Amino acid sequence: MKHILVAGALALALSGCASQQPEAPFTLTLAHINDTHSHFDPSDAALTLDGRQVYTRLGGFPRLLSYANTLREQAQLADQPLLFVHGGDAWQGTGYFKLNQGAMNADLLSRLGLDAMVPGQHEFDLDSARLAAFIEGVNFPVLAANLNARKDPALNAAGNLYPYVLYAFDGNDKERLESMEDADSDPVVAVIGLVPEDLSEQAANPGRLAFNHEVETAQRTVNALRAQGVKHIVALTHLGLERDQRLASRVNGIDLIVGGRSETLMGDFASLGLGKNPPYAQQVTNPDGRAKTCVVQAGHFAQAMGRVSVTFTPDGRVSRCEGGNTLLTDGVFYNDIRRGKQHRLSEAEQQRLNQAVAADARMAVVAEDAELRRHIDTQYRPALNAAYGExxxxxxxxxxxxxxxxxxxxxxxxxxxxxxxxxxxxxxxxxxxxxxxxxxxxxxxxxxxxxxxxxxxxxxxxxxxxxxxxxxxxxxxxxxxxxxxxxxxxxxxxxxxxxxxxxxxxxxxxxxxxxxxxxxxxxxxxxxxxxxxxxxxxxxxxxxxxxxxxxxxxxxNDGWNSLYQLQRVLTDRIDLARVKGRLTAFPVARLSQTRRGAIRVHYINQALRCRAGGVQCxxxxxxxxxxxxxxxxxxxxxxxxxxxxxxx
The missing domain is CATH 3.90.780.10 (5'-Nucleotidase, C-terminal domain)
Structure with missing residues (x-):
């Protein structure tokens, strides 16, 4: 794992950079997603619109890319700084991951144009070699300041895994810095990655990784960055909303926490049938009682994108933090989840609902990016359709x-x-x-x-x-x-x-x-x-x-012990499987146990061998x-x- 922290004399030597920061207020906008879970295609969703329940499709990666590009264009026209980040748990969730595992995620996430991502707990579901291949395969930095990979050969050698990353901004122009030695008078933003400290107990395959304390690591990293002259610090976390709030209340110096894991669609979406959730861009007072940290999160399954703008005072404190989550719909509405022709609303109803969406800041009708849609449909969908069937x-x-x-x-x-x-x-x-x-x-x-x-x-x-x-x-x-x-x-x-x-x-x-x-x-x-x-x-x-x-x-098995005891001598049990498409009964004589405790099934006539050709169990x-x-x-x-x- 690469460590960029600069210690001791170098940090002191560079602290003069702080005086070079511009005195004018600095505003940073972040677009963010989290817990996308391989939902590359849109998700079917029920919404309450115009006083009735309707069905539409939300999100998907081609729609995320279109919306992200719109935000980029707006930022470019206004000459404003913009970052696009992912709060972790890109893996698992759909048949695409079952078939492609981390490879399709690396491909499509790289096409979104992300600036950083923190790994979530599901990124540790496979072995560390596959996670390392994913990290090396994406075109943006993966961040985890409290991940200790020294004893894990695969991740320790991953050249794209960092504790944090630095970006310098000149208006909308953005430059990634290796260290503050490369900074001049432009504002610099540090993005720190934090994963759960108890991940070794929750991840399916933590391997030989160690996970350090969230709060202690965050404060130590913030202190080192401040000493180098970094005024603006974003924590990209996969801790969940409650622990994000705790982090903000226990660490001085984090300006913005962009989170994931609890999959919270922050904001009041009750009138849309999606619940009244904690308000977006909550501000939590730091332990020093002076500064505040803004906290955001953007739901799940690539259905929504968050957009938060943070304005800083000249000395680097947050003076304003505002924004919201936007559900991205295809603008087509049905009265039934089956979405048949007979279920589609009339053109007049479609028009009325689209007008309601246009007037609601919580939603947007967004067309898919055609090139990314075509890429998914040609490279990945045929295998999905073949494996998943009708x-x-x-x-x-x-x-x-x-x-x-x-x-x-x-x-x-x-x-x-x-x-x-x-x-x-x-x-x-x-x-x-x-x-x-x-x-x-x-x-x-x-x-x-x-x-x-x-x-x-x-x-x-x-x-x-x-x-x-x-x-x-x-x-x-x-x-x-x-x-x-x-x-x-x-x-x-x-x-x-x-x-x-x-x-x-x-x-x-x-x-x-x-x-x-x-x-x-x-x-x-x-x-x-x-x-x-x-x-x-x-x-x-x-x-x-x-x-x-x-x-x-x-x-x-699995604690149903009495069934084993009842069949040790004699049973009338029949097991059912298909042999060359024909349903076949396999009568069982009795059960026994091996020396290692495995339970064996003894059949009366032919044995049921589920791995044999033509047998479907x-x-x-x-x-x-x-x-x-x-x-x-x-x-x-x-x-x-x-x-x-x-x-x-």
Missing amino acids: VIGHVPATLTHQGLPGQDGSASDLGPLVAASQLYWANTPEVRAVTGRRADIALVGASAIRTPLEPGALRQGNVTLELLPYSTPLSLVSLTGRQLAGLLLETINASLADNQAAGAFPYMAGLRYRFDETRKGAGFLRMIEVRQGRQWVKLDSNASYNVVINGYHASG NTDAEAFMDYVRERRPLLTPLADSGITLNRL
Whole structure:
């Protein structure tokens, strides 16, 4: 990692640069984005406009580039300084990242004309070698003052990773400086990068990196910059709004914090249906009680761009900070997320809504940059379409997922839907012809579901590559009511006792229960009922029920231990997979465990080998896709999850 900090005598020698700064007030404008998460194409979004809910498309990189170019042109005409920065978490989020990982991000981010970026926690999802390749592949500096890469060979050698960067301005003309030795009388702006100090606990692949204290690093860096004569300091962070505010209240000398991570669309967007969020350009008093730091952030998914203008007094303090976030729409409106011809509003309605947008500073109709659109469509979209396949349905609003329902009433939208899909599929004529059984109940372990679903078109690949990516066969096994109750108690208690085990939490279809926690991490089932036709009846302890479960949990993995114990000697379980396109049943004889604890499935006849040619094991994903196509093409949460969880 390169260190530009100049110490000791050199800093003192250069401190005279401060006297060379112009006495006239200096105004700096920053355009900023954060948490774009590979949303290179526009996102479908529901907005409230003209008193009604309508659907439009927001953002995407070609639209970001068009708007950034407009801001650049305005700054050039006014001969005003402008920087364009990214607050981190460019990675993950869409099929584009699944297919291209960091390479497409490096390509498209470089085409935006950024001046700096701070890495977010998701930039550490792959190994450090791939992150280093990304950093070396972009045409702007990547900043992280509190990242210590000395023990990481890949990132330590990255020549484009810095603690901060310096820009000198002569009106709109901008020059990047290696150090203050190169400065003359023009105003100089330092942009510092800060990542979370606890990133090693949150990042998927922190490698051998160390992360230093945010506040201490920030103050030490600011002090060194001030000693060199830098009057104007911007912190580009990926800490989240709350920690940005804390940073501003504990560090003297930061003029502006441009943040990311909490994905806060700062400003009042309630009348548009997007909530009343903290005000844009908040000013937080520094610990010295004199200076203030301005704090901004710009939402997520490349849907909006922030623009903030900061005016400084001659001695370098912030005298004014103002601006706002602007949602970037394509200006085309529908009354349904499916956006069919029949859903498009009339031309008169389109015109009226576009007039409303034009009168609202929170929105702008922006055309996509044609060249960047063409580049995405020719270089990247064909592979995405091939991998992700046809549209199977539409998601009007985000469908969430969490392992354990929260004490605040929050719960998974997707857990009950996945369970419902499995119960539906297991009872279709094709499946029943193979199994010879009717399924009564479906159970889903929370860990089987990997992502939420965002608004917009739902493609096959969103299910097979993201939502249910493990290519897991569905299993049908009979359990008595007593065994079912024991399994529920085992998995619920494990999830409550240790949040790390929340992946074991059971979601279900065809069954409902009430669980009362009686002491921390433990409780009892007050009620369990099974659906029979249109009625709910009490679970019969002695009755046998056919239960659909994915093969991983059906074998007792992820804390579903009782299922392993029940199948050690004998089981009537059937695993379901496709062989050369034909649905095939694989009867299971028993389960065993290796010396290392791995669970083995012993089949009666032919073994199910999911990696063999012509074998498709992802019947869990197939079930969900069929359910969406045939029963819920407009995918919304179920009215009742069947779960009543009374916590202490």
